Amino acid sequence: MQRMVLASRPIGEPKDENFRLETVDLPELGEGEVLVRVHYMSLDPYMRGRMDEAKSYSAAVQIDETMGGGAVGEVIASNHKGFSTGDFALGMFGWATHGVAKGHEMQKLNPDLAPITTALGVMGMPGFTGWYGLTELGKPKDGETLVVGAATGPVGSMVGQIAKSKGLRVVGIAGGSEKCAKATDTYGFDACIDHKAFETASELRKAMAAECPQGIDIYFENVGGKLLDAVLPLMNVGGRIPLCGMIAWYNAGGLGADAEMESLSGPRLWRSILVNQLSVKGFIISNHYDRYGDFLRDVGPKLAAGEIAYGEDIAEGLENAPAAFRSLLKGGNTGKQLVKLI
Template sequence: MPEMTRIVLAARPEGAPGPESFRIEQAPMPEPGPGMVLLRTIWLSLDPYMRGRMDAAKSYAAPVEVGATMEGGGVAEVLASQAPGFAPGDVVVGPTGWASHAVVPAEALRRIDPAAAPLSTALGVLGMPGLTAWVGLDHIAGAKAGETIVVSAATGAVGSLASQLARRRGLRVIGVAGGAEKCAYAVETLGCDACLDHRAPGGAAALSEAIGAAAPDGVDIYFENVGGRTLEAVLPRMNLHGRIALCGMIAWFSGKGAAEPMTLPAVWRMILTRRLRVQGFLVFDHFDRLPAFLAEVAPLVRSGEIVWRESVAEGLEAAPGAFLRLLDGGNFGKQLVRVGHDPAGT
C-alpha cells in the first residue's frame, strides 16, 4: 500500500521549540473524495506564523492539535482530482501542510503557471509574504515618495520586497537586519539607503543612535516585522504623525520577551506624544488584492527589477531544523523546503 510522509506536532513547546516538538511519520496515502484533490508536495513554505500554531492558545487561527500534521502552504502537483477545474499534472499553491502528499479541498487551491516564474516564488516574492509587503506598504502605511521608512527583518521574505517596493516608490529606506552580510545585501542588492545591524553591540540605544544618523529628518513609517529591541530603537526616531504598519513580532515569539523587554507605558507614551498611527494587519484579510499585487510585481520579478532570495532545506525531514533556524534568523531570504521533484526544473 502506498505511503506518504508527514511531520506532526509531537508536543507543545514550553518557550522555544526544539527538535522534540516534531515527529516524522509514515501514513497511508490519502484518497480524494468529492470536491477534493490529491497533491504531491514540491515546495513547502516555512513561516514565522507556524510558531503560533504550536501553542494551545487560539489566536486568529486555531492551533495545530498534538499529533496532527503541521500546517503550512506549499506548491504541489495534482496527482488525482475529484473536483472540476483541476486535473493531474496541474501545479497549484495551497495548504499542503508539512507532508509529502495531501488531500485538499479544491476551493483552497490556486493554479499557477509553471512558465510564468520559478514555482517556489509562489510561496515567497509572488505569494503570501510578497502580498504582505505590498499591502503593508501601500494600504496600511500609505507610503509616499519623499518619506523615510524603516523596514525590519529587511532581507527576509516580507522585508526584502517591502524594502524594494519602498525604493521604487521614492522613499528613503533604512533596513534593519541581523549581521554584516545581510546588511550589505540590503544596501547593495535591495537598494536600501542604509542598513543597520540589530545584533551589533550596544543594544537598543546604539541601534537608535544609528537610525537617527541614517534618518536625519526622522522616520515617517516603520514597517514592523520584529518587535523587541528594534522597535525600542525605532520608536524615539518616529516623526510626529508617523505610521507603523504592524506586521509581525518575531523577537517576542517563544517567550523571548524577557530577552528584549519593553514596558507598555513606555510604548504607549511614545505613541501618544508622537501622535503615531499604529495599524496591525493580517494578510489573510487582503487576499482579494492578490490579482492587483501580481499585476504589478510579477512583471518586475520576471524582468529582474525585483530580486528575491531563498534559503532551501533539502527533504521534508529537514523541515523542523530549518524552521527552528528561521526563528533565530538562520534563514537568508524566503525559507523553503524542497519536498519533491520540481517539474519546472528549479
C-alpha cells in the same frame, strides 16, 4: 506518504522532541478534491504561534496533527474539473510529502511564467503581506524615510523595494554584515544596520538616527524587541506603523510574561504613540485577499522585468524541516525559507 506532526507543545524555542515524522497511507480523494505530490513546502514565522495553545487569530495545531502550512507541487489525482494530473498548484498541504485539498481552495500555477517556489515567497503570502502593509497602511510618500526589520526576508525585501520605487529613503535592519550587504546590493536599500552589532536598544538607536537624519515616517514592524525600542523615539509626528509581526517575541509563548517583553514598558510605548500622533495598525493578511489580484497586477510585471529581486533559502527533506524552522526563528535563513521534498 510522510508527514511531520506536532508531538508536544514547545516551551520557548521548539526542539526535535516537539515534532514526529510519520509514515501513513495516502488519503482518499473526496468530492471536489485534488491530491498533490508536494515539491516545496513553506516555513513561516507564524507557524511558531500555531504550536502554542495561546489565543491567536487562527486555531492552534493539535497534538498529533500535521503541522500546517502552504506548499506547491504536482497534481497526481483530481476530482475537481479545474485541475488535471500534471498541473502545478499551491495549497495548504502542510508539512507532508502529499496533500489533499478542495480544488476551489487551491491556486493553479504556471511554471512557464515563474518558478513555482515564487508562489510561496515573493509572489505569494509573504510578498503580498509586504506590499499590502506598506501601500495600504504605511501610505508611503515620496521623500519620506522608512525603516524595516528582517530586511532580507520575503516580507522585508518586498517592503524595501516597493518603498524605494515610491521615492522613499529606505533603511533596513538585518542580522549580520552579509545580510546587510544583500539589503543594499541586491534589494537597493539606501542603508542597512546590523542589529547584532549593538548590545542595547539605545546603541542601535544612535546608529539608526545617523542613517535617518530626517527622522522616521514609516516603521514597518516585523520584529518587536530591541528594534521597536530603538525606533519609537525617532518616529516623526504623523508617522505610521504597519504592525505585521514581532518575531523577536514568538518563542515567548503568546503574550505571557517574559523578561525581554518587559523591556518596552507600556506607558512609555503608549506615550510615544500619543506625542508623535502615530497610526499603529495591526493586520492579518489572510483577511485581505480581496487585494491579491491588485498585488499580482502591480508586482507580477515588475518581477518579470527584473525590477523586483527575491531570495530563497532551500533546505532538503521533510526530516530536516524542524531544524530549518528553528533556524528561521533565529535568523539563520537568508531569503524565503523553503523545504524541497522532491
